Amino acid sequence: MKKRNTAFLILLGLFAALLSACLFDSDDSALSSWLSDQGLPDSYDVQTLTVEGLEPENAKAFVGRTEFYASEAAVFGTQAGLTHDIVIDFDVLVKDSAFLDSLANADSAAGHVALFIDKDFYTSKYFPKDSLPYEETLQLEVEWILEKGKKKSFFDSVLKIPDSTWRLELQDWETENSADTTYDLTVSKKDTVLKLPMPLDLIEDIKSAGKIFRLQLRISAPESKRLYRVLGPKTLSIPTFYVRASSDTTYKPFSSFRMSEVVTFNDTCDDCLLLHGGVLDSIVVEYPTDKIMDALSDLYGDEFPFDEGNGVDVRQAVVLAQLMLPRDDSEGISELGLPIQVVVASYVDSLGTEIRKMEEYKPNRTKIPETGHPNMVFYDGDSLALQVTFGVRDLINQAKDGRNLKIMVRLGRPVLQATDPVYQDYTVKDSVSGKIDTSYVFLPNHFDYARYDFGTSFSQPATLKLWLATKRGGKK
Known part of the structure; x- marks a missing residue:
């Protein structure tokens, strides 16, 4: 049994990296076709699930370094x-x-x-x-x-x-x-x-x-x-x-x-959800899991959370999870006038101890050139999308113990190229001169010492979208 579960996780890691081109496709059949094209067993099915109306149980801002x-x-x-x-x-x-x-x-x-x-x-x-x-x-x-x-x-x-x-x-x-x-x-x-x-x-x-x-x-x-x-x-x-x-x-x-x-x-608002750039401020937010578990039960027809044996649920794994939030830039203060990334960490279980694990952001390379990265503030639009894959994966696997979905957010680096899907600095070679230059997606060596009020984002209901790989057999 352990070998089969390990193989499943290794395979999951393989196609999690390869799926980035079509994970965000809303057509579920396209995802399944892609898996088949890659020669993956049809017992592994990828489905999407949307959970609406997630209201935070609590949210608290923590002062950063001094x-x-x-x-x-x-x-x-x-x-x-x-x-x-x-x-x-x-x-x-x-x-x-x-x-x-x-x-x-x-x-x-x-x-x-x-x-x-x-x-x-x-x-x-x-x-x-x-x-x-x-x-x-x-x-x-x-x-x-x-x-x-x-x-x-x-x-x-x-x-x-x-x-x-x-x-x-x-x-x-x-x-x-x-x-x-x-x-x-x-x-x-x-x-x-x-x-x-x-x-x-x-x-x-x-x-x-x-x-x-x-x-x-x-x-x-x-x-x-x-x-x-x-x-x-x-x-x-x-x-x-x-x-x-x-x-x-x-x-x-x-x-x-x-x-x-x-x-x-200098901010004295104890209950405000403020983040400042450059000083490692953080906001910790917890969402209750009942709506997530109910949506999983409706999707699979199984009981959630899993309550057999050690309670660890390996019937499916989360390939990608994205939390959609409202945002309002009007109360923010930006020194440089650039978009700023929002970085996310999830609290997960490690041998019985809660640890914080930084999330790995997967860009939607199809949409970004037109609409920009969705995990930025001080940019067009009124929504914020945060990827919480590690957190939701751990939540579903370990939900028997009654845990919440718990995440931490911070202001990250100023973004110079908001519509570049690469999402990291990279080198480019001039086809004529052969000269190699660095294309900076983020402002090098400097933070924007901005101030941002996340009250709108973390006081209103959020929507969670999941991309799930399941071992329940092929489609009927």
Whole structure:
């Protein structure tokens, strides 16, 4: 018996991949003909089943990550209900004694932090060309933790603190050192440097710090008009603190050695189903199974859920399952104006433990060139189609234990080619020059820090369509 079930699952995996061209065909006989053309046994029949009026039992939004290591790049400012702060770590050992004497004896001093904007993003052909220049007066909130050292061993010990440990410490960030400042920002060129002035209280602390110190600097712009994308310390454009005494004409640079982005969630609606892009927010939704089981019973004339032996139902297998939902983009906020994919995971059983398994999306290659991918928001239409194949397959097989259909959704990547059926970046070769280029279906290296309200989608009834392979014999 085990061998027969295993063979069935292997065969299922084989034709699940091959069926992608005609799975979405509404003509059930065409599916059966296709199976026959492929030489598959006629005891394997593929049928479609539509279950309407699935109402969610519960839906809950979960806040995503709040700390991101920003070695290459970070976003800074406020957008779509989120404030993104930058925390920069400086480990300083000053060998210039003349500078130290000048700074310590000066009546006053000044300093600023230089952040380089992400040129690759702002020069990308996908960045809206009419967006620049950006101009605004930034109200900056600056906090800092300054630790003084006496020996080089202190300097070395700071470098040895793991990045993971530092990020955990940022979750409990506390300091009594803070001050506000303003900055008249203008971004008109793609290689602009943001020179953020630092408060005098911080400069006074640095004056008395000596030659060895560690400075953790947190910069926030909670009232900014937009996000600014800046480069991190593992690039050639390192975030740098510049300090000089009032009597000096040149600044002394202190280069950062690491940086993190810390996110504050400003949305306070506890019951709202909000997702934000780029921060791994999630919504978990559960649908009761009674209507699904009743529809399966009507289709096959069998009892569902299966209640014999160990209760594992292998009489059929789900080749594809698609959940159709209403959607409303009107309350969403999109930074870049591009469609955004919605990614799905299902909760399935693994040796008695519930795990989350990412769904594998199968494109409908016939319809997509005309209507686009159905699993996107900020695009034409008022519906959303999410594939939940793994989840429904596990649900039917294990439904004896009374489980619900439980899924998780997130905002994924911005989509550049919404009507490209390939659904992944690929290379193309010029027939004349022979040059190979990459065709980007998704925006490379960047998220859209969007905000989307899924209340319409997960508070109204949904429709589930199933493509089922069954072992109940050929058609009569």
